[in-house]
Amino acid sequence: MTTISCKGLPQISECAKFVIDLCEGQKVWVFKGELGAGKTTLIQEIAKQMGVLDRVSSPTFSLVNEYQDQAGVAFYHFDFYRIDDVEEAVEIGVDEYFHSGSYCWVEWGERVAELIPENFALIELLKGDDEMREITVKIILDGE
Ligand SMILES: Nc1ncnc2c1ncn2[C@@H]1O[C@H](COP(=O)(O)OP(=O)(O)OP(=O)(O)O)[C@@H](O)[C@H]1O
Numbered sequence: 001m002t003t004i005s006c007k008g009l010p011q012i013s014e015c016a017k018f019v020i021d022l023c024e025g026q027k028v029w030v031f032k033g034e035l036g037a038g039k040t041t042l043i044q045e046i047a048k049q050m051g052v053l054d055r056v057s058s059p060t061f062s063l064v065n066e067y068q069d070q071a072g073v074a075f076y077h078f079d080f081y082r083i084d085d086v087e088e089a090v091e092i093g094v095d096e097y098f099h100s101g102s103y104c105w106v107e108w109g110e111r112v113a114e115l116i117p118e119n120f121a122l123i124e125l126l127k128g129d130d131e132m133r134e135i136t137v138k139i140i141l142d143g144e
C-alpha cells in the first residue's frame with residue numbers, strides 16, 4: 001500500500017504516473033472516494049498517459065464508456081453511481097468486461113462489490129482542503 005499527496009491539479013499528471021506505475025500488472029482499477037473526490041479527473045489523466053485518444057468523461061446514460069488508443073486497443077470506464085440493482089451491471093456483461101484482459105477503470109465499484117474480480121487495484125482518493133487529495137494505491141489479490 002502506498003499513499004501520495006496530490007497538492008492540486010498542476011500535480012495531477014505526476015500523480016497519474018504514480019498510480020499507473022503502482023497498478024502495473026492489474027487490469028481492473030477501482031477508484032474509490034466521495035462525490036467530487038477526483039475519480040473522473042484522475043482517470044482522465046491516466047487515460048491520456050496510457051494513449052487514449054477519445055474524450056474521457058464519466059458514463060452518464062450508460063454504465064460504461066469505451067475508449068481506444070491509436071492502435072485500436074479498447075479501454076473501459078464504468079460509473080456505477082446511479083445503479084439501482086446489481087442485476088443491471090450483470091445485464092451489460094460486466095463480468096465479461098472485467099475478465100476481458102482490457103483495462104477497466106471503475107467508479108463507485110462498491111455498488112457492485114460482488115462483481116469485482118478477486119484481483120484488482122484499489123485507488124482511494126481522500127479529499128483534503130481545496131485541491132489537496134490523498135491517493136492510496138493497494139493491490140488486492142484473492143479478494144484480500
Ligand atoms: N488534486 C486533485 N485531483 C483531482 N481532482 C481535483 C483535485 N483538486 C481539485 N480537483 C477537482 O475536484 C473535482 C473532482 O471532480 P470529479 O468529477 O473528478 O470527482 P469524482 O470523484 O469523479 O466525483 P463523482 O463521484 O461525482 O463521479 C473537479 O472539479 C476537479 O477539478
Ligand SMILES: [Mg+2]
Pocket residue numbers: 039040041058079107
Ligand atoms: Mg466521477
